[in-house]
Amino acid sequence: MxxxxxxxxxxxxxxxxxxxxxxxxxxxxxxxxxxxxxxxxxxTPKNIREKAKTAIDEGYTHYGPSAGLPDMRAAMAEYLNKTRGLNYIPEETIIFPGGKPVMFFTIMALCNPGDEVIYPNPGFPIYESMINFIGAKAVPLPIREENDFNFDIKEFERLITHKTKLIILNSPANPTGGFLEKDDLEKIAKILAKHPDVAVLSDEIYSRILYGSAKHHSIAEFPGMKERTIILEGFSKTYAMTGWRLGYAAGPKDLITAMARLATNCHSCTASYAQIAAIEALQGPQDxxxxxxxxxxxxxxxxxxxxxxxxxxxxxxxxxxxxxxxxxxxxxxxxxxxxxxxxxxxxxxxxxxxxxxxxxxxxxxxxxxxxxxxxxxxxxxxxxxxxxxxxxxxx
Ligand SMILES: Cc1ncc(COP(=O)(O)O)c(C=O)c1O
Incomplete structure (x- = not known):
């Protein structure tokens, strides 16, 4: 064929x-x-597994809303607000079958052919793949060892043009283990203040896997940024739930609505019983x-x-x-x-x-x-x- x-x-x-x-x-x-x-x-922690089993017996085996069960959306908003000091409402969140679909749908919902997307390189390979697939221009942001596997802020600023539509950040980072400190994020936010039409996809899936004094911050915490940031979070890494296929996004309501429309066209909804288990993951014991x-x-x-x-x-x-x-x-x-x-x-x-x-x-x-x-x-x-x-x- x-x-x-x-x-x-x-x-x-x-x-x-x-x-x-x-x-x-x-x-x-x-x-x-x-x-x-x-x-x-x-x-996967026992309390989460048990919750999924009872959810199946309780009948969470049917279709649900494309953006997620209302309790799931409330739990995601509450969790992000608690961990990042933000003020999301449930309508600004959406559950997906994994963190990966957040990349897929964000890029699909935002980028036209010819738009430029700045992404970390080396970085999670699906960023570059999806940017190319959609026909946008992939603009690599070099991640270098001599910068402790972060990027050079000046080099980053030089890559932004009038065609830049989206910037992808990933901290903590795969594959390098690199980590953006609060100061770095503040500098990035200041640069982006000069480019109000640029959106940010902030992949924070490793936000809980931190050592020593490292403290996670999101670019969405900085003035003017929440309105144009899509946070990618998930369950795969933090709760050892890779095979459950659960991830989520938080962002501006109109974009979330567009992503829900894409979800309806693609997978209809995320597994209902898995969402009940995911709520337990966010709200249950974290030991x-x-x-x-x-x-x-x-x-x-x-x-x-x-x-x-x-x-x-x-x-x-x-x-x-x-x-x-x-x-x-x-x-x-x-x-x-x-x-x-x-x-x-x-x-x-x-x-x-x-x-x-x-x-x-x-x-x-x-x-x-x-x-x-x-x-x-x-x-x-x-x-x-x-x-x-x-x-x-x-x-
Ligand atoms: C940086 C990053 N983002 C997102 C994902 C996707 O996670 P999921 O398995 O939930 O789709 C991964 C998985 O390896 C990752 O490393």
Whole structure:
């Protein structure tokens, strides 16, 4: 079948491809350590699971409103107001089957072909994919190690033109673990004050996975910004609910109404019983989240120390999320080749930095959503494999 032209513009998320290759190797009897996918390895907290089960028995098995059940919308508004000091009303929120559809529908609802969208690079690959798909112009905002994996504010300002329609921010960030401090956000808000027609998609899905003194802030908290910001939040990471497919957005009411119209056309509504469980996630006990984050911190320290001991690797200590983005430039090989080699030879699945955009060359991304034992084993296997990579270089 001949596919439509726009399909050639659609990108992908390499983590799913590497997962499939890792599974194929496992099917041949190989042991693979999975450090490629951004998925907490914890179970969804029990109170949330129980709530879903009773919700099914209580009949939450039917269609609901496209933007979400009224209690769900009230819970999202309340949660965002509590955590960000904002004043959303339920009509300014919408639930989706995952955080990803928020990107899809925001870009679809706001951008015309030819509009410019500034997005982080390296960044979550679906941003670039969706911008290209819609026919808008993807303008990469380089995220550099020398800026602690944040961006240069002056460089950012230079990228804004009269065609800029949308800016995508992601803090805490995938794939780098980068984090925008309150001061940085304030500077960004000041620049945007000069460009009142530019909207912001603020992907805050890792807002609860923070270490040490890091405190999450949203760009929407700054004067004049809430009216043109769409916050992307979700349940996948904070509550280990990746397979439930639950995420949400908050933003101006007219945009939310447009997104609900798109939802009606696409998936009708988000699973009703899952929404009841999601309300429990936001309003119930948060102890499991706190425990999970403490465990992630322990693993972060293990993986950062392990990577820094490997020849040719240097790795910063991220303040947030559950990823590390080590520099492997000294290995003198394209990052994709190194990632492929580590999967084939060492049995360690990770991603090339270029899976997140061209500015990711020279880096690998490891997710440390795996046990300390497996992380240590992975570091050992990589250490043993690296001399073989060197010999390959010589050959
Ligand atoms: C930065 C970022 N935003 C959004 C998502 C999408 O999350 P979901 O699984 O809820 O669609 C991810 C998932 O990896 C992510 O890393």
């Amino acid at each position: 001949k596919l439509a032209n726009w399909m050639s513009r659609l990108g992908t998320e390499t983590a799913f491809e590497v997962l499939a290759r890792a599974r194929a190797l496992e099917a041949q009897g190989r042991k693979i350590i999975h450090l490629q996918i951004g998925e907490p390895d914890f179970d 499991d989240v706190v425990k999970m984050v403490a465990e992630f911190k322990r693993r972060r320290d293990v993986i950062v120390a392990g990577l820094n001991k490997l020849p040719g690797f240097t790795c910063q200590t991220p303040k947030a999320a559950f990823y590390v983005f080590p520099n492997i430039k000294k290995l003198g090989r394209p990052a994709k080749q190194v990632a492929d080699f580590l999967l084939q030879d060492a049995g360690v699945a990770c991603l090339s930095g270029t899976a997140f955009g061209a500015f990711g060359e020279g880096y690998l991304r490891f997710s440390y959503a795996n046990s300390v034992e497996n992380i240590q084993e992975a570091m050992k296997k990589i250490g043993e494999a690296l001399p073989r990579l060197e010999r390959m270089t010589a050959a």
